[in-house]
Amino acid sequence: MVLISEALRRAYERAFPDAEGDGFDPLVTPSRRAELGDYQSNCAMPLGKRLRMAPREVAARLIEHLDPGDLLEAVGEGNIAGPGFINLRLRGDALARLLVEMDTAGLGVGEPDHPETVVVDLVGVNLAKQMHVGHLRSTIIGDAISRLFARLGHRVIRQNHVGDWGLPIAMVTAKVMELRDAGAIDLDRLTLDDLDRLYRQAQSECAADTRGLEAARRYGLGPKAIAELEEQVAGAEAALKRAKQTLIDLQARRASTMEVWRRISEITMRECLAICHELNVEISEADSAGESSYAEELGPMVEDLLARGVAEVDDGAVVVRVEGFEQPCLIRKSDGGFLYATTDIAAIRRRVQEMGADEVVYCVDARQSLHFDLVFGAARKAGYATRPGHDHPSRLRHAAFGMVLGEDHRPFRTRSGENVRLRALLDEALARARGVVRAKNPGIDEASCEEIARGVAVAAMRHADLSNDRVKDYVFSFERMLAFEGNTGPYLQYALVRVRKILAEAEQRGMSTGGAIHIEDASERALALTLLRYPGTLVGACEALEPHRVVGYLYDLATVFSTFYDRCHVLHAEDERVRSSRLRLCRVFERVLADGLGVLGIPALARM
RNA sequence: GCGCCCGUAGCUCAACUGGAUAGAGCGCUGGCCUCCGGAGCCAGAGGUUGCAGGUUCGAAUCCUGCCGGGCGUGCCA
Incomplete structure (x- = not known):
């Protein structure tokens, strides 16, 4: 295609020597229909407009000056069709030659003119929570995009932006410490399932039902109901107070608290990496950069932004106004706390200015698009998106993706309405794959069956996710992805x-x-x-x-x-x-x- | 209210960034096993690309307005 474009360019220069050559685009694409040709050029139509000539006449003059060389079959009027399409056919021997040239380790993929450093943000698990369908697309799409960049000769740095900080994590940490101190759990035997349960327990314990209490008082429910609600609210307030103290301890890196936090992190990450490994996702411990790793930078960063006038105080909170958006990017709450936008801006700064990213790709849910618009805008405004010594900001791109839907076209959930765990998904894919492999290979031995089924299950799941247009929602169906017919x-x-x-x-x-x-x-x-x-x-x-x-x-x-x-x-x-x-x-x-x-x-x- | 995304065959999805007669798979009809693995190949039926305008040689694709659906919308992450 490159060679054909070049040939057309030479034809153009000969056919229209007076026209300025820089604006010429040969517009060569593979032909959609084989009977017309191998490739087509659509350049005659726009060119006709620019030169104020009939497109077919332009095409005729191009053809006239086109040297088929040893590349193309002979050309003539017959190669022009419709409003001015130029249909071209490769000579058989040229096709053979090109294929042989391609039959190398690189398969025709050249080194990039400018190899770039690309940071890919993917996975994004949270501490003390099982991976679920919500992580599936980020993980698989992020991995594929990383592989793509690497295959094209770029330097790829994967970043698993782990949700390992903030009040929710403090809540579960407090809960774990409380139960450990009561002798109810053993840290050495704690599983991610336990943590997942404790996480939710801590969440609900800290959520005070103040509205319920108010309603009970307003509608005069019995004193017993009111007393119960009062007790719940008091309990929640106490739990929340403990969680907040734990957050302070974490921020101060208090050893006894950090020890528990580290244990929670270990348990979560071991399982996360195991699942990634099973999904054939190339990621390691070294690729994790949790929110906690930015914690110390946030305060000074906000001060920096305020001092330089990038950010301003509004209603007690600190915001960065981003051109083109009504709502500003909120980076510090009026109570002094930071938000996830703050961490994301710090992450851009590190990725661009320390890691040297020419491009950062965020493989995150489409629902976050406004968030990223604001964060990207704020980071650019702050100059954090520009590499030292460069005059243009690096590219910040949100590779947004749609939701995974169940066959009822509603968000994929279990019958009880919970997120489907990735582990459960993998297990079912594997079980179904085993069934099919055994059906296709009666009498296959256990070990072979298992090995093939694993490969098939991963192929089915990855393919199902990667075969659809990224930004659209897609319907998850084991039935289809393992049907083995059609595009699977x-x-x-x-x-x-x-x-x-x-x-x-x-x-x-x-x-x-x-x-x-x-x-x-x-x-x-x-x-x-x-x-x-x-x-x-x-x-x-x-x-x-x-x-x-x-x-x-x-x-x-x-x-x-x-x-x-x-x-x-x-x-x-x-x-x-x-x-x-x-x-x-x-x-x-x-x-x-x-x-x-x-x-x-x-x-x-x-x-x- | 405002903003973003999505509407393509009965179903699930494509369409190489504006190109020719909108393509696959499933399902449906009918062919192909004395030959390299039939998890395959070939053919047929199935469409007003949500609707209406506009831009142009040419629109599923770009613009405007509607209609449907989803998701966001300053002190959660």
Whole structure:
């Protein structure tokens, strides 16, 4: 496509020597319909407007000056269609040559002109809480986007912005300390399930039912009811007081409190990383940067912003006004406390100014978009988004995603209305995958079944999440993602297994897979053209932060291969020349598919 | 009230950033196993892209206004 664009550019310069050359865009895209050509250029229409000429005439002059070289089949009037589309077809030998050139470790993906440092914000778990569906998309999309940037040669730093600070965490810490002191729990045996329960218990204990009490008084409910409510409110106030004291202790890094907090953190993070590992998400302990790690910076940062006039006091609180938004970004409450926006601004400062991010990508729920607009605006206004020595702020982007819905199209919940735990989701996917694997492979041994089922379950879940347009909500369905027909993870895995089987067989028989390629059958041509689209697809997906483009591409690729596989025998090809060409095609396909699955974090299986 | 997002086949989703006749899978109809794994391939039916205007050679895509749905909207994170 690049070569075709270049050829068109040269044609343009020859055809219109008087026109200024800088504004020319060849507008080359793969043709949507194979019978018309391999590629099309749509440049004649806008050019006609600019040059005040009929688009078809522009197209004719371009064609006239277009040198097909050894790249394109002969061109003429017949290549012009409709209002001025230019349809082009690659020569078979050029197609073969391009494919061979692509058959390298990089698969046609070049080093970037300017390698960048990209910080990707993903996962975002909270201490003392189980991961649930709410974390699924951030984790999987964030991982895929990280892999994409890394694949294109950028330096990626993953950041798990753990919710490990603030009053809610203090509440559960206080609760754990209280129960430990009462001898009711043993810190060494505490599980995340326990913590999850205590978290919620602490939340409700601290929530005073003052409205209920007022209502009871107003409507004159019995003294017994009022007394009960008074007791509840008093209890809540006491619990809240303890939590606030615990928060103060945490902020002062008091050893005895920190010890408990650290234990809570360990328990949470161990499980979080275990689940990430099971989902084939590349993240480690070193990638965690909790809110607690910013705690000391917040006070001075707000003072800095006030001193420089970036922030102002309003109604007792400190705010940063952001141009274009009615509501300001609130960074300090009137009681002196900080908010999550404050931490997020501090995180931008660290990521850009200390880590050297040229771009920060936030893989966070779409509901936070206003929050990020404000935080990004405030950080830019403060100069925190600009790297030292640079004159432009780094790119701050919110890769917003929609919700996971149940099959009833309502937010995915358990029957009792709770968030579905990721652990439960994984377990069910695994159980269903086992069932299917066993059904497809009667008599398979236990260990193999388990191994394949794990790979299939992860592929199904990751693919389901990554195959939809990121910003839209999507309907979660085990049924569909494990159906193994159509655009699913297992289908892509299967395509890889099939081609690998052929390559392994060829190798065993001592056949060459590195021979020359001869494109003859239409299905070979379609496969070759699709393979060539790979590098461009990765670049486009990365620019748009849209992994689903890679998924869509791989599905196209796999179906095109399936057609080829059906029409063209490889191992039983008519002769040695054809066989070795097809084996080479298989090899390029295998490399691209495996590479693409790697970008998506979908495990490749040896057999299924 | 204001702001953001989403409305595409019966269902679940695409459409390469404005291109030609809007494509897949499921489901439905009908073909293809003496050959590399049928978790497959081929064909058919199924559409006023929520509605109405506008921009232009050309709109699912951009603009305006409606209609539906979701989510946010200064002292929770």
